[in-house]
Amino acid sequence: MPTIKDVAKYASVSVATVSRVLNKKGYVSKEAEENVLKAISDLNYKPNSVARSLYHKTSKMIGLLIPDISNPFFPELARAVEDVALTYGYTVVICNTDEDIRKEAQYLEALQQKYIDGLILTTNQLSTENYENLGIPLVALDRQFSNRVPTVSSKNYEGARKATEYLIENGSEFIAHIRGPYHVKPADDRYRGFKDVVEEQGIAHIVVDCDFTMTNAMEVAEGLFEKYPTVDAVFASSDIAAAGVLKVAKSINKQIPEDLQIIGFDGIPLGEMLTPAITTVAQPIYKMGALSARLLIKQIEKQLLDVRNYEVETTIQYRETTRSDT
Amino acid sequence: MPTIKDVAKYASVSVATVSRVLNKKGYVSKEAEENVLKAISDLNYKPNSVARSLYHKTSKMIGLLIPDISNPFFPELARAVEDVALTYGYTVVICNTDEDIRKEAQYLEALQQKYIDGLILTTNQLSTENYENLGIPLVALDRQFSNRVPTVSSKNYEGARKATEYLIENGSEFIAHIRGPYHVKPADDRYRGFKDVVEEQGIAHIVVDCDFTMTNAMEVAEGLFEKYPTVDAVFASSDIAAAGVLKVAKSINKQIPEDLQIIGFDGIPLGEMLTPAITTVAQPIYKMGALSARLLIKQIEKQLLDVRNYEVETTIQYRETTRSDT
DNA sequence: CCCTTACCTGTAACCCGTTACACAAACTAT
DNA sequence: ATAGTTTGTGTAACGGGTTACAGGTAAGGG
The missing domain is CATH 1.10.260.40 (lambda repressor-like DNA-binding domains)
Structure with a gap:
């Protein structure tokens, strides 16, 4: 060379x-x-970019910290980040944290030593100072963070409201909500959206907990249908959970959507592949990833951000696990 | 600092x-x-690892070139590579090439300038010299490559044979094969496996082409069932394709697996989530990724490779789209 | 004709580690 | 006592760029 x-x-x-x-x-x-x-x-x-990095203290690399790329929500996000990064001449380092505080710390150290230019965070077990002390631009995606850090998220509360209202409009009278993990902002917001609507309208409801895996969702759904056989709609906090519910419901011969409506959240491709295809509150996943990457790169390149907190719209994808109200 | x-x-x-x-x-x-x-x-x-890199001409980074992380086959692979990399102190740079020769070239240049230590390739539109001229260790995953490059793949031919034989054992008499893209080694091998078995056993068959998207698979399946309504089994070259076939088959009220058996290939999580769950020839995806990463790191660290070409076993995951022969 | 300014170029210091080499002290062997 | 090892430490060059600074030439203005 x-x-x-x-x-x-x-x-x-x-x-x-x-x-x-x-x-x-x-x-x-x-x-x-x-x-x-x-x-x-x-x-x-x-x-030689290494020599350049050494002098400039920058690397033309950004880090993407996600819980787990195997979770179907993240590949599309990662793809968007990578696409935008590439057009601006950045490469992306992918870090699966498993929400594990030690792995996060390990990555942070490694990335800092490599003069990483910025980080997109969809995970933060470490306290926010640990990130801010890095002294590099950050973007929080789908997470709550300090108000010094620009965030991108979708209107989880509103989306949850729309979903719940839609189930009610379609005649459901006893709605279960499969909620996501506590202290994860989007899961909390979706829960609040659900709760507010059912309480405002005085609809019978039940809330059960679930993590992000389908196996867990199936267990939860089995318990739910056994205990509350009259549940006639499920609003799940994720499409994965909704898929689990669907699978269980079909196995006990519930007619979908006649006996039971199901609506998920996220809008991952899986939802469409199932039969029946799952109605869902879709987030514009690719758009969120791309937006985050652009926000990050703007900061890296010292441009001013006009807006610091983006809340993108969700849209209901009307598919086959809900009855039409029209 | x-x-x-x-x-x-x-x-x-x-x-x-x-x-x-x-x-x-x-x-x-x-x-x-x-x-x-x-x-x-x-x-x-x-x-500071940049300063170290400059002197040592290494970076403790490896590149993972894949067509598209949104394709459900790759997240698990990426995850495995990343897990192994992390334990050896490497970080992984992810590159979605879309099988586009220009993107590949762009990445190669960027990575080389960063003193990337090695590459795992699941894609190669560029001629092999372009990679070998980089002068860094390589591993080809699920791809044919020059014999100087260690490869990891599964027994595609054998797996395809097993799948086809299984369909025949279960009584199917007119089998369609939805094959993957030409000149992609695994797709070719699967096709050969299928063809050899149906020809040996004198079974009626038909082969149709398809890319890796589900939409395309659905189009293909529609055409197939229209032209050949008596097809009573489909062996798809990927689970995505199998999922497309399943969706179409259900929409025209074929009973699965009574009227139509379906068997896929890959063993991606999606297969299990569907109803009915898809029988598939599963590749040990995580294992393949982890093995590739270890092979690569071994080379980087100048250890000798005892075996240079790994062919891992496939196993049929018996699920609900095939009839049991027992 | 002198001064200012624009234009052009090279030397050397710098970024932050690594290591060859030189030197010195302490110890071993003869 | 002398030569040869082992141990311990510092200086400076190096990796491959970037840039401050100095120095030089030519053009334009008064």
Whole structure:
């Protein structure tokens, strides 16, 4: 691999001149520039980004901290982040934290040592200071964070309200909510949205807990249908959970959506692949990822952010696990 | 961020001594070592990996080139690679190539400039020389590559044979194969496995082409069932395709598995989530990813590889889209 | 004709570690 | 006592860029 010195020698100029040509900075005569350009192409020279990083203390890399890329919510997000990053010349380092405080700390240290330029966080077991002390731009995606950190999330509360109202409009009278983990902001908001609507309208309801796995959702659903056979609608806090409910409901021969309506949340591709396809409160996942990446890169490049907190709209994807009210 | 100089000053030694302590190399007196260790902890010093990279021409990073992380086959693979990488102190850079030659080239250049230590390839539109000229360790996953590059794949031919034989044992007499893209080794091997069995046993069959998307699979399946309504089994080259077939088959009221058996390939989680759950030839996806990562890191760390080509076993996951033969 | 300014270029310091090399002290062997 | 090891430490060069600064030339203004 040729270095800038080789190029300088070949073009009979100093390394400073080569650097000026590369970075289009400072005065360079036309002649010198041509020589340098020719040298670069003759030698197939590529500037070494590590050396650049060392001087500039930046790396053209961003970190994406997610709980687990195997969770179907995240691949699309990761894809969006990566697409945007690529167009701006950044590469993305992916970090599966499993919501484990030690793994997070380990990544943070490794990334900091690599002069990572910024972080997109969909996970934060560590206290926020740990992140802010890094002194690099951050974006919180789908999570609550300190108000110094720009956030991107969808209107979880509102989406949950819409979902619940829709179930009620379609005639359901005893609605179960399968909620997500506590202290996870989106899960809490969805729960509040549900609760507010059922209480306002005086609808019978029940809330059960569930983590993000389908196995757990199925267990929970089994218990639910056994204890409350008259439940006639389920609003699940995620599509994975909804899929679990659907599977269980079908196994005990409930007619969907006649006996039981199901509505999920997230809008992951899985929902469409199932039969019946799951009605869901879809978040624009790709858009959220892309937006986060753009917000992060804007900060990295010292541009001012006009808005610091984005709440994107959710839309109900009307599919086959709910009755139409029209 | 403190540097090695700060540590040296604080401990009243030279930077060389600090470096010796850090790397446990060369002679250091007990006293000096203690002072350095104290300085490191007092100042919370972390060695800068960029500076290290510059000197050593390595980065403790590996690249994972995949077509698209949104394709459900890859998240689990990525997860495995990342898990293994982490335990060996490597970080992974993820690159979605979309099988696009220009994106691949762009990534290759960026990664090379970052002194990436090695690459796991599940995609190669570029000619193999482009990769080999990088002069860094490679592992080809689920792809054919030059014989200088270690490969990891599953027994696609054998798996396809098993699947086809299983359908026949269960009484199917007119079997369709939905094959994957041409010139993609696994798809070709699966096709050969299918063809050999149906020809050996003289079973009526039909082969149709399909890419990796579910939408395409559904179109293909519609055409198939219209033209050949007597098809009584489908062997799909991927679970995604199988899911598409299943959805179409259900929509035209075929009884599964009585009227139509379906068997997929891959063993992605989706298969289990569907109702009926899809019988599939499962590849040990996580294992393949982990194995690739270990092979790569072994090479990076200059250890000799005893075996260079791994073919892992597939196993049929007997689920609900096939009839049992017992 | 002198001074200012724009233009052009090279030297060397710097980013932050690593390590070759030189030097010194302490110890071993002869 | 002398040569040869082992141990311990510091200086400086190096990896591959970037840039402050100094120095030089040419053009324009008064």
